[in-house]
Amino acid sequence: MISNSEVASHLYELAKLTTLAEGNSNAFRVRAYETAARTIDGLVEPVAEMTAEQLTALRGVGPSTASKIRQLIDTGTIERLEELRSRFPPEFVELTTVPGIGPKTAVMLRDELGVTGVGGLRAALESHTLRELPGFGAKTEENILAALERLGVGGKQRRTPIIEAMRVAGDVCNALSQVPGVRLAEPMGSLRRFRETTGDVDVIVVSTGDPEAVMARFVEMPVVREVVGYGARKSAIVSASGLQIDVRVVEPHQYGSAAMYFTGSKAHNIRLRQMAIDRGWILNEYALAEADGGAVIASRTEQEVYAALGLPWISPEIREDAGEIEAALAGSLPDLVEEKHLRGDLHVHTSLSGDARDSLPTMVAAVAARGYRYCAITDHGEDLAINGASRQQLLAQRRSIQRLQVKHPDLVILQGLELNIGRGGSIDYDAEFLVGFGFGVASVHSHFGLSADQQTARVIAAMENPAVNVIGHLTGRRIGKRPGIDLDIGAILTAAERTGCALEINSHLDRLDAPAEVLRAAADRRGVVFAISTDAHDAGELANAAWGVRHARRGWVPKDRVVNTWAPARFLKWVEKKRRG
């Protein structure tokens, strides 16, 4: 059965190729396909089981798109898409991934110069035939060549993992905060929405001082490889690693509308601007204002702008036009989890794990310092080569924990384990030994290449094990480095509801696992609970909980479904219930 995300992919491709056919990415047909794709991407019910009539009822899906979706489900292909694919083969589509080459230019290159791919483009640039075309000149030729050298093919598509983008954005914001007159420097764009990868980094600086001082400081930063734009209020650089960073300076009174504009998503903004138009207003990065005369209605804070449009403030992590505006209008936005709600960390390593760095007393003291009420110490089980703990070490750790418990009366310290899910769903040790522990996280650390059926079966077997309270980093992915294992998410969620086993929301920026789309689907299953955990390997990593919370928010996870927001009594009752089987 074809999945929703596969259907959505086909529609996105249809939109992409229609852009070339229409010569404009804002063409209504393109936008219509994109809207339909987004709707289906955010849908929990499988579209493969829907009739054309049911499909038409979805937002942004009309008769034409509905019949194309049905055609895809029934025949495995869409006639119109096949037609476009043969008109625009992949080598040609690749041309439009070169910065500066849009649909119009690509088509003209082919029609006028016979350029059908990136190789042909290079040849045309080197032989200076491009400048002969109407509307083109030497400068355009130079710019495309420079863009090709700097960002290469796919420059518009290349995305940077959030861990790297967040580090660079932090450096930039810290440096710019030091400039006199600067009140605030914050990352916006997909980074603020907490997407797992970003195309570029957008930073807004609120300043009452000289904006040019901000820019002067920015382009002098060590991270700068090349300045690609320099102005008083807007500049852009490319970093040493090839990441583009845009900085814009705004006045304090523009902060709300500017933050909304630069945070996006584009689709979310379009919906808001449409709502403004319906009221006879106009919304841009400077203000929400009257269309006639331009009297400002709201601009200072995001809350004021949303309120003027009749909406509650919408959290950046869910601004994707994936149902959040409808939910806001209906007053049914989820009560999203916040960092201050956390009362414990349920995945904490100590130096007993070969890959961790701080001792048990250090980790416990750090957990207590965060004001938590409970925690689970979860070193690696013995099946993990090199990094795992032996039975004897664990028994000694148990005595240490008992002594530390006396020192920390306000913190419940559970001795747990991070167990390894074997190829067939077994876990480390034996049932008798495991009974001595108070908590269990089970994770996949091996056999990443099994089929979806095999992976699903082994994870479900672990969920059913009474020694297991949480499934750690569900897919095992490393963002930008390693894809996650193949899983039947529907079956996993059903098992999670049945067994009461929680899904971990791993806070490490390298993981953010389970992925947001899985969390969103899980959040729709009322019986699924979550644990926001850091998987900390040293005391400093306990602060990663902030990232886990933002990732959870992106997945629409409500506060009361996160077990480590619960009061100690309720939390411990939940732990015990699962362990009794």
Next chain:
DNA sequence: GCCGTTTTCGGCCCGACTGTTTTCAGTCG
């Protein structure tokens, strides 16, 4: 191609920048 508590037809988000132009087209975010 989709949509409608003003519409079933006539609309459909906004602005900056660039390079090529004498008023604008294309690209980008």
